[in-house]
Amino acid sequence: MSVPDGARLVTDPHELEVHFGDIKAAHIYALVDLEEPFWSGGTWYIRDGAAVGIVEMPGDDWQAVYAVSTRAPQASLSLVADLVDRFPPGQFVTASAGLQSALAGRREVRWCRPHMRYRLADPTAVPGPDPRVQPLDRSDLTHLQNLYAEPDSAFLLPHMVDDSTFVGVFDGDRLVAAAGTHVVSESKRIAAIGAVYVSPYWRGMGLGRAVTAGVVHRLAGRVDLIGLNVAADNKVARSVYEAIGFVPLLAYDEAELV
Structure with missing residues (x-):
């Protein structure tokens, strides 16, 4: 599978651990996806300070796309837009706010719903x-x-x-x-x-x-x-x-x- 222009494949999970370590609580899902059984079935790309992963769920014939960025949210939206033609119908995507606008003219969205990520502080x-x-x-x-x-x-x-x-x-x-x-x-x-x-x-x-x-x-x-x-x-x-x-x-x- 070709790599989007300006992007590269990430083959070392430690690189992504450092990348997502800026606000650890915001990237719990991504950090777990860097471990087995998720890592070996996943594909991760990085470009312009943003990382996007396509992660296979173990034993469930299902994949998710992770494109949430606290470093470069617009770059993450641009990268997922350049990858969107590779995703099957019904693909589930989590991404930085503004996903539907980023995909306009590139891929029809069945639904898109704003969410909040929380952490236990007390x-x-x-x-x-x-x-x-x-x-x-x-x-x-x-x-x-x-x-x-x-x-x-x-x-x-x-x-x-x-x-x-x-x-x-x-x-x-x-x-x-x-x-x-x-x-x-x-x-x-x-x-x-x-x-x-x-x-x-x-x-x-x-x-x-x-x-x-x-x-x-x-x-x-x-x-x-x-x-x-x-x-x-x-x-x-x-x-x-x-x-x-x-x-x-x-x-x-x-x-x-x-």
Whole structure:
């Protein structure tokens, strides 16, 4: 595959670790993508101070594009625009704010939604364990898949459950709330909380707060830096996260290509 003009392939993950180390909390996903099993199946390019990666998800026949930059956001948008013809239909992209404008005339976007990246700044604000919250594992995968099959639910890939971070709340035999992590690196001591979801009937009972805090407790002693992402217009979720010690760090876009 040809390299875009002025860009080069990156073959040393350490170079990217340094690159993304400027604001570590903003690049938790990218830093984990530099480890196995993600690194060997990925392709990374760098140009004009910006890096863009195409990362294969292990065992899930799915890839993501990482194009968020805190050093050179416009350069990252330019680079992803020069790569966009290589992406398959339905490609998921995370990029610096302004992605849809950067792709105008280059590739149709099915949807593009502004997001905020948060980091946990005050662990003392995290509430103690809630007795309703239970740890989940691979044996609960069917329950999780049923929950996340609901309309407008959260995002889950099965391998995420293997990081031993998921928690949930049951009503009888039905899982009605859950949260876990999208990525974890104990060697880098970083993690990103994800898949936070409460089924509609059970909202307003503090379950979102409880399961998010439950993930923080499961990560205790394993990592030093915890982040999460949330849609910028999801005011309810943002207020929950901010109430338990998370602070906004970076605005970015998530999109799916036609």
